[in-house]
Amino acid sequence: MSFQRFVETGRVAVISDGPHKGKLVSIVDVIDQTRVLVDGPETNVPRGQIRLNQLHLTKFRIKHPFTASTRVVRKAWKDGKITENWQNSVWAKKVAAKQSRALLTDFDRFKLRRARSRRNKIRTSAFLNLRKAASRNGTLFGKKKMAKGGDKPHPKAVKKAEKPAKK
Template identity: 85%
Template sequence: MVFERFVETGRVAVVSGGPNKGKLVSIVDVIDQTRVLVDGPETKVPRTQIRINQLHLTKFKINHPFTASTRVVRKAWKDGKVLENWENSVWSKKIAAKEKRAQLTDFDRFKLRRAKTRRNKIRTVSFLALRKAASRNGTLYGKKRMAKGGDKPRPSKKAKVDKKKPAAKK
C-alpha cells in the first residue's frame, strides 16, 4: 500500500498555519473533501473546522467515535499517550532543534561554526589515514588484491643497470 496516513477520525495532525501553528490536534469529523473538524483538548486548540491543506498528518491515531465530544477526545488522547509519543518522535526533535538554532546569538553561531571546523578537520585526518592504510594493504576497493607481478620479487634500485651509459671499452 502506498499511503499509510489517511484523513480519518482519530488521526493526529500538526497544524501548519494560522493561530494554532505547530500544535497537535485530532480529527473528529470529515466535513467535506477540503475541510475537517478538529479538536486539541490537551494542546489548548478549541474544536474548530480547518482546511486539510493546513494539516500535516502524523503516524499517530487515537480511537474515539465519530463526532466525539471534547471530553471523550481528551480521554482517548491520554489513553493513547499522544504527547509522550510525539515528544519521542524524530519529527518533534527536529522541530525543537530548529527552534533552538533560531534562538542562537551571533557569538553562539560563531562558536558553532568553529566547533564544526575543528570536527571536520579531525574527521578528514582520520579518514585519510584509514584510506592510506587500506590502500597499502590492498583493501581500498573491497577485495584484497595481490600486488602486480605475482610472487616475483622486485629488483632493488641498486641492482638496476643503467642502459643509457655504454660500458667503457678497453
C-alpha cells in the same frame, strides 16, 4: 497502497497555519471535502473547524467515535500516549532543532562554525590515515591484495628459482 495517512476520525495532525501553528490536534469529524472538525484537548486547541490545507497529517491515530466529546478525545489521547510518541518522533525532533537554531546569537553561530571546522579537520585526518593504512594492506578497494614486499614472492621469481643454475 500509495497513501498511508488518511483523513479520518481519530487521525492526529499538526496545524500548519494560523494562531495555533505547530500544535497537535485530533480530527473529530469530517465536515466536507475541505474542512474538518478538530479538537486538541492536551494542546489547548479549542474544538472547531479547520481547513485541510492547514493541517499536516501524522502517522498517529487514536480510537474514538466520530463527533466524540472533548472528554472522550482527551481520554483516548492519554490512553494512546500521543504526546510522548510525538516527542519521540523524528518529525518533532527536527522541529525542536529548527527552533533552537533560530534562537542562536551571532556568537553562538560563530562558535558552532568553528566547532564544525575542527570536527571536519579531525574527521578528514582520521579518514586519510585509514585510507593510507588500507592502501598499504592492499584492502583499499575491498579486495585483499598482496602488498609490495609481502610474504609471498612474485610468481616469476619462483619460476626462475626452480630452474637449475647453468654450469
